[in-house]
Amino acid sequence: MTIDDEIFARMGELSPAEKKVARALLSTYPSAGLDSAASLAKSAGTSTPTVLRLVSRLGIGSYPDFQKRLREEITHHMNSPVSRTEQRRLEHEQSDLFQDAIAGKIALVEALATSVPPSEFDNAVQVLASKPKQVTISGGYFSRYFAMLLAAQLDQAIPNVDYIQEPLGHDIGKFLRVSTGGVAIILDFRRYELAAKQVAEVARGQGATVIVITDQGLSPAAEAAHIVLPVVVDGIPFDSVVGLVVLLEALVEGVLLATGERGIARMKQWENSVDIARAYRTSVSTDSTSTSTD
Incomplete structure (x- = not known):
């Protein structure tokens, strides 16, 4: 599991201050983690010890070890044959504009699974x-x-x-x-x-x-x-x-x-009100028509 996936999965375990660090990391991953612990703390609006606590919670011994893992992830991604092949295909493949647009929007919806903890x-x-x-x-x-x-x-x-x-x-x-x-x-x-x-x-x-x-x-x-x-x-x-x-x-x-039932009852109130409003408008419309034809 990559570091960002692990942070994402464990977001619910973090303290409020640790969540700030996690959000700062995820927002510009992995580059945010390549800065110093002090820089990351500043961008997250927390302290350096909070950054180090988050690293420790992830089971990583030190901040240098954390950065080493980040660099290894980057190197693996850049050298992955699959990544290179996919990038080349995207750069050279001729595709239908409309189908491309649909695929892009679907990808944005699917991205919710990894952007919203x-x-x-x-x-x-x-x-x-x-x-x-x-x-x-x-x-x-x-x-x-x-x-x-x-x-x-x-x-x-x-x-x-x-x-x-x-x-x-x-x-x-x-x-x-x-x-x-x-x-x-x-x-x-x-x-x-x-x-x-x-x-x-x-x-x-x-x-x-x-x-x-x-x-x-x-x-x-x-x-x-x-x-x-x-x-x-x-x-x-x-x-x-x-x-x-x-x-x-x-x-x-x-x-x-x-x-549960509270929500259903609330929606029933809304629906009943809408029915009353529609009946009222229909009645007013009918009365107006009758008056104008007399």
Whole structure:
């Protein structure tokens, strides 16, 4: 097992400080591990002893031994006949553009299995299914559309969910209600926004559980997060949202299943309300037609 696979598999065993180091490593693997322990600690926002504890937890005797294993992994990958053959095939194979695009999107969805640690996903589901007092969801310039989608769907599974467009602006009243027992979900992707980091820090300072959904480079907001869900977004010409949509749908599905009868009852309330609204609109439309033909 490679070091990154081992870190990924054991993410649930790590302390919060060790998770920061692990995320920093995984975000720019393996290059982050080739820096000094002090540099890695600085990029992760932790201390050198924390880096060394993580290395020890992986069963590696020292940081130089850790770097030696990294270099061996790199050498093996570069010298692997399979790797060389695959790279050559990709460079020279003529392929159908549309089929290529489909394959690329499928690969992004499959990458969720190696970018989102199962323990982090399970923690997010548990936190949201455990009757949080308040859930606020916010996003950035583009990711706000997906924050709105998540809020709209999650609100059908659990109560007290709010999409907040400007948590540090005109929506600050709603945002400041999030405190101990509440959850703040923040979406922030590359070309990261300073506001996302500020929102995460304020929410954590108020005692809320902070969940950051970001790309593999990790938003600066992740530094203040309790749970980080990184999605691979590589795409041409723009970053792809395919993996993000699948993650959000999986999260909503997981929360609904975890809430059991509570979630089903919540959805029934929604469906009944929709039926009433549709009946009302139909009635109004019929009355208007009758009036106009009299």
